[in-house]
Amino acid sequence: QKEVEQNSGPLSVPEGAIASLNCTYSDRGSQSFFWYRQYSGKSPELIMSIYSNGDKEDGRFTAQLNKASQYVSLLIRDSQPSDSATYLCAVNPGAGSYQLTFGKGTKLSVIP
Amino acid sequence: DGGITQSPKYLFRKEGQNVTLSCEQNLNHDAMYWYRQDPGQGLRLIYYSQIVNDFQKGDIAEGYSVSREKKESFPLTVTSAQKNPTAFYLCASSTQDGFNEKLFFGSGTQLSVL
Numbered sequence: 001q002k003e004v005e006q007n008s009g010p011l012s013v014p015e016g017a018i019a020s021l022n023c024t025y026s027d028r029g030s031q032s033f034f035w036y037r038q039y040s041g042k043s044p045e046l047i048m049s050i051y052s053n054g055d056k057e058d059g060r061f062t063a064q065l066n067k068a069s070q071y072v073s074l075l076i077r078d079s080q081p082s083d084s085a086t087y088l089c090a091v092n093p094g095a096g097s098y099q100l101t102f103g104k105g106t107k108l109s110v111i112p
Numbered sequence: 113d114g115g116i117t118q119s120p121k122y123l124f125r126k127e128g129q130n131v132t133l134s135c136e137q138n139l140n141h142d143a144m145y146w147y148r149q150d151p152g153q154g155l156r157l158i159y160y161s162q163i164v165n166d167f168q169k170g171d172i173a174e175g176y177s178v179s180r181e182k183k184e185s186f187p188l189t190v191t192s193a194q195k196n197p198t199a200f201y202l203c204a205s206s207t208q209d210g211f212n213e214k215l216f217f218g219s220g221t222q223l224s225v226l
Contacts, residue, residue, distance in 0.1 A: 100155075
């Protein structure tokens with residue numbers, strides 16, 4: 001059973017701080033990793049993808065991947081109240097697979 | 113604008129009734145998916161389709177059925193056999209780029225039981 005684990009939160013951070021969201025996965029052969037943001041009652045929106053070990057930065061967002069530790073994280077710098085949402089980690093087990101496995105999500109609250 | 117359109121936004125089902133959720137995309141994507149989301153839970157895959165006239169069961173296909181007669185359309189029927197249908201249903205599509213592919217979601221349908 002392929003599993004993706006996230007701390008459900010809620011994670012509360014003050015405005016302007018760095019929010020750190022973590023995700024672990026069980027399938028060592030997993031190839032690609034995604035972070036989706038989901039506002040309450042809305043559909044998920046892709047914000048980051050990462051495929052190789054290391055950091056990937058996009059604006060205020062940085063995704064970090066460590067395949068040896070089976071760990072992927074999302075850092076949000078200068079957190080804003082508009083970042084308050086649930087963040088879903090999703091893992092693709094390998095090339096040719098079309099079944100993403102999603103974690104249950106971490107709810108982030110940015111306090112003004 | 114390209115995108116994925118789901119309808120209706122809200123749907124109510126009576127006991128013993130089948131209901132159909134619509135999903136249409138104009139992104140020219142080959143693959144389409146249906147996910148179910150329960151409160152506080154991640155997304156669980158119901159069915160997916162990689163090409164027209166072909167589809168595969170996901171993790172929780174029991175009580176659901178789909179069709180893929182056109183590339184643009186992938187409707188989901190929630191049958192009376194699904195005893196706990198209340199959930200948020202999400203349709204998605206993707207190009208088939210192997211492990212690089214990304215999912216794009218519709219706006220969702222909230223299904224409730226009367």
